[in-house]
Structure formats: structure tokens, C-alpha cells
Amino acid sequence: EDKVVQSPLSLVVHEGDTVTLNCSYExxxxxxxxxxxxxxxxxTFLFMLTSSGIEKKSGRLSSILDKKELSSILNITATQTGDxxxxxxxxxxxxxxxxxxxxxxxxxxVKP
Amino acid sequence: GxxxxxxxxxxxxxxxxxxxxxxxxxxxxxxxxFWYRQFPKQSLMxxxxxxxxxxxTYEQGVEKDKFLINHASLTxxxxxxxxAHPEDSSFYICxxxxxxxxxxxxxxxxxxxxxxxxxxx
Numbered sequence: 546e547d548k549v550v551q552s553p554l555s556l557v558v559h560e561g562d563t564v565t566l567n568c569s570y571e572x573x574x575x576x577x578x579x580x581x582x583x584x585x586x587x588x589t590f591l592f593m594l595t596s597s598g599i600e601k602k603s604g605r606l607s608s609i610l611d612k613k614e615l616s617s618i619l620n621i622t623a624t625q626t627g628d629x630x631x632x633x634x635x636x637x638x639x640x641x642x643x644x645x646x647x648x649x650x651x652x653x654x655v656k657p
Numbered sequence: 658g659x660x661x662x663x664x665x666x667x668x669x670x671x672x673x674x675x676x677x678x679x680x681x682x683x684x685x686x687x688x689x690x691f692w693y694r695q696f697p698k699q700s701l702m703x704x705x706x707x708x709x710x711x712x713x714t715y716e717q718g719v720e721k722d723k724f725l726i727n728h729a730s731l732t733x734x735x736x737x738x739x740x741a742h743p744e745d746s747s748f749y750i751c752x753x754x755x756x757x758x759x760x761x762x763x764x765x766x767x768x769x770x771x772x773x774x775x776x777x778x
Binding site: 576577579588631642645647648 | 663689691698699700701703706708750752754764765766767769770771772
């Protein structure tokens, strides 16, 4: 059965800290791994990773995929209170319908 | 690009009524649409996958008679929560996929609507 596991499930940090969120997966015929940020509405797309070892970067956020270890990390440097959200990892596997398998999410709280 | 509009954004209604939620793809043809349910502080739970013009495929444990899904056109899918009860209160999110147009939108497998917050009194 396809599975995506995120850790930690929740995290509290102070502004300026750097955080690393983890995502590991077991899926049939991996196609891509996606990271989303969710605040009060639906998830907002952050990154899509398909190749191992290539870092994707957007401002203070970056992510990398390790296909050998079946995992990915999402880094946030110099955290701000606006980074407080649920971060979701999802994997697009063997289904040609585009079905995503979501992890449980990591709830990040950044304190001033 | 890849705009998915979900309506209404929130709804409050009495127990026993039926509620319809619409999901529209505004700038692409959605060959597949997905409906999710999310409880507070939990992840998205896939309820069903619908392809245009055919019956929806429901995930295990989701009552198809309770959650009616219609995907009659390439730009519209609806979820109707029939005879809603307080335990159906949740955040419902739709997403859409276009296999044909995927290259236009960075090859993302799904594009999400803003969600509907449903409260049943």
C-alpha cells in the first residue's frame, strides 16, 4: 500500500530559526513529490520534485529529493511568523489519474 | 493559470438538509476532479475521484449515497452532501487535473480550489 509519512507532526520555533521538515514515502512507480503550504484555505503549491539531488529554491524555502532514501526535506531559513502553517507532502505515484498520496502534515508555529 | 473555483466558500445549514458544493476549472478542461475532506489539524483525506462523463470512484469507507458526485462537464464537478448531520461538518476541498493541459501549468498533477467550510447545526 502506498504511504507517505511526515515528521515531525508539529514544531514550535522562534522567528529567525531554521527548520527542516521531513517526508518519506513508499509508492509504486514514483512520478513526483510535492510540497504544499496550507493556512486557512486549501493548500498552496510550493515545490514539485522529480529528480534526485536537485535543490529547488524559492526565497527562504528550499527542498530536495533523495530517491535512494525515498525521502525529501523542506528547509525554511530565517523563519517568520507568516511561515506558521501546515506543510503537506504528497506523492504522485503509479496512477495515471494524477491521484496524490498525502502525508499527515507538519504543523509549524513560529513565535515572535 | 490553472484556476480552480470552489463555491460556496462556507455554508451553515440545519441538520437534515442537503448541501451542494461546486468546483469549476476556469482556464482549463478538467478531465479528472478530486474531492477531499479535511478535519481540523489533520491532512487531506481523498473521498473520491471523478472523470468527466463517468461515475466517480469512491475511496474505501466513503458512502457514495451520502456524498453524491457529478462531473457532467469538463469544467464542473459537484459534491452533494445529502441529509447532512453535524458529523459531516468539515472542510471540503476539490482539485482538478487536466492530463492534456498539464504542460501549461508546470506539470503539477492537481490544482486546488479554495475549499468549502461546511457547518451543520
